Amino acid sequence: MSAHGVPTPLTAVKSGPLTGTADVPGDKSISHRSLIFGAMAVGETRITGLLEGQDVLDTGRAMQALGAEVTRHDDGTWTVQGVGVGGFSEPDHVIDCGNSGTGVRLLMGAVATHGFATTFTGDASLNSRPMARVTDPLALFGAEAVGRSRGRLPLTLVGACEPVPVRYATPVPSAQVKSAVLLAGLNAPGQTVVIEKEATRDHTERMLAGFGAEISTEVTDEGRVITLTGQPELRPQTIVVPRDPSSAAFPVCAALITEGSDVLVPNICLNPTRAGLFETLRDMGADLTYENLREEGGEPVADLRARFSPDMKGIEVPAERAASMIDEYPILSVVAANAEGVTYMPGVAELRVKESDRIDAMARGLEACGVTVEEGSDWWKVHGRGAGGVRGGGTVAARLDHRIAMSFLCLGFSAQNTVTVDDAGPIATSFPIFRPLMEQLGARFQDRQE
Numbered sequence: 156m157s158a159h160g161v162p163t164p165l166t167a168v169k170s171g172p173l174t175g176t177a178d179v180p181g182d183k184s185i186s187h188r189s190l191i192f193g194a195m196a197v198g199e200t201r202i203t204g205l206l207e208g209q210d211v212l213d214t215g216r217a218m219q220a221l222g223a224e225v226t227r228h229d230d231g232t233w234t235v236q237g238v239g240v241g242g243f244s245e246p247d248h249v250i251d252c253g254n255s256g257t258g259v260r261l262l263m264g265a266v267a268t269h270g271f272a273t274t275f276t277g278d279a280s281l282n283s284r285p286m287a288r289v290t291d292p293l294a295l296f297g298a299e300a301v302g303r304s305r306g307r308l309p310l311t312l313v314g315a316c317e318p319v320p321v322r323y324a325t326p327v328p329s330a331q332v333k334s335a336v337l338l339a340g341l342n343a344p345g346q347t348v349v350i351e352k353e354a355t356r357d358h359t360e361r362m363l364a365g366f367g368a369e370i371s372t373e374v375t376d377e378g379r380v381i382t383l384t385g386q387p388e389l390r391p392q393t394i395v396v397p398r399d400p401s402s403a404a405f406p407v408c409a410a411l412i413t414e415g416s417d418v419l420v421p422n423i424c425l426n427p428t429r430a431g432l433f434e435t436l437r438d439m440g441a442d443l444t445y446e447n448l449r450e451e452g453g454e455p456v457a458d459l460r461a462r463f464s465p466d467m468k469g470i471e472v473p474a475e476r477a478a479s480m481i482d483e484y485p486i487l488s489v490v491a492a493n494a495e496g497v498t499y500m501p502g503v504a505e506l507r508v509k510e511s512d513r514i515d516a517m518a519r520g521l522e523a524c525g526v527t528v529e530e531g532s533d534w535w536k537v538h539g540r541g542a543g544g545v546r547g548g549g550t551v552a553a554r555l556d557h558r559i560a561m562s563f564l565c566l567g568f569s570a571q572n573t574v575t576v577d578d579a580g581p582i583a584t585s586f587p588i589f590r591p592l593m594e595q596l597g598a599r600f601q602d603r604q605e
């Protein structure tokens with residue numbers, strides 16, 4: 156959608172070669188957390204490299220509604236004047252989290268142990284996503300939620316006046332659920348414990364430790380046991396947000412499938428809980444190298460170099476890798492369509508409850524472009540057509556989902572015919588410079604299908 160709510164169709168045209176350097180924006184997960192933890196610290200947190208995508212801007216406005224001061228400076232840095240743990244005040248209007256699951260779920264955690272009511276809403280996509288996965292554990296702290304059926308937004312959360320700490324094993328592999336519980340635990344006395352069977356992205360744990368919280372992770376037979384001591388005084392931080400591997404995925408994958416391409420994507424965070432896509436691509440035979448591998452801000456960082464890879468083969472993607480690449484399955488399926496043989500992706504039920512049902516959205520769109528897809532409730536298979544073998548020619552529904560829109564546009568750069576997405580507006584939620592960045596590499600777009 157455009158700012159006026161009108162869908163903005165966009166067409167990708169066979170392009171290439173894609174060459175040059177792609178400077179992708181800051182990491183979305185770390186950007187949300189920088190604003191939220193900054194708002195819960197005492198004093199001024201300074202952030203450079205914040206992703207200025209719609210999802211993160213909505214979280215910034217929410218922090219202001221809860222009493223923190225959030226300022227963008229002329230040099231592009233952001234500052235947050237935090238109110239301290241337990242210092243949020245009741246917002247005087249509904250908090251609109253737009254398209255962002257991370258925004259609303261983390262914020263519900265943050266207010267759940269404050270004794271006031273907050274009402275949350277979002278766009279049509281967010282208002283259809285499951286929230287009981289967060290409100291159930293928040294009820295254990297003493298918070299009460301009243302929402303629509305199946306726990307959907309709009310929803311009012313009445314925070315606990317006298318919160319108690321919680322021990323909670325997450326039933327789904329979700330960093331958003333884990334983080335909501337830890338955020339609630341910040342303002343509960345005593346120790347809050349979250350247990351996760353599979354490792355999900357660990358930015359909350361790493362960043363809370365950086366802000367001075369007492370937090371530890373132990374790997375046991377039960378899984379990862381994360382213990383947080385409540386009511387710390389968080390110290391403000393200077394944060395340099397690393398670049399987003401989930402955004403890097405688009406120029407990297409576009410280069411792998413577009414003839415003659417050679418693209419460098421510098422300074423990408425390769426935190427092992429996020430880097431599953433790149434391992435998978437290498438397993439498929441992609442010419443993808445990590446250059447200048449180093450450590451920055453406690454995270455592994457590298458420059459990714461991706462070259463056209465005409466000999467990629469379909470593989471079975473290990474289910475235990477799913478959490479570390481959960482947002483990358485849509486673009487992986489586009490690479491799979493350009494590989495030889497079948498790519499089997501098991502253990503991915505979570506894809507059905509993202510901004511859209513991502514298995515269904517990709518399957519229908521790939522079929523419209525001449526690619527065969529099989530699917531079950533928690534798995535799917537893409538039958539590859541080999542390099543340059545995708546017919547294209549489809550118009551696909553983006554379903555208010557940025558990753559669906561960007562994935563199909565990347566397919567269009569290498570397909571035999573154009574690929575149109577019915578609405579490119581959602582791309583602004585996570586990667587507002589996607590189009591100019593891809594154009595700079597040599598990708599071709601048309602505003603209307605011709």
Ligand SMILES: O=C(O)C1=C[C@@H](OP(=O)(O)O)[C@@H](O)[C@H](O)C1
Pocket residue numbers: 183184185256257328329330331332334355356481482505
């Ligand atoms: O914690 C986060 O920042 C995120 C966690 C993931 O969601 P789930 O935790 O629901 O799997 C991911 O899909 C989302 O884009 C960002």
Ligand SMILES: C=C(OP(=O)(O)O)C(=O)O
Pocket residue numbers: 254255256257258482509510558585
């Ligand atoms: C799933 C995603 O985000 P969120 O859950 O924050 O809406 C995503 O960015 O792919």
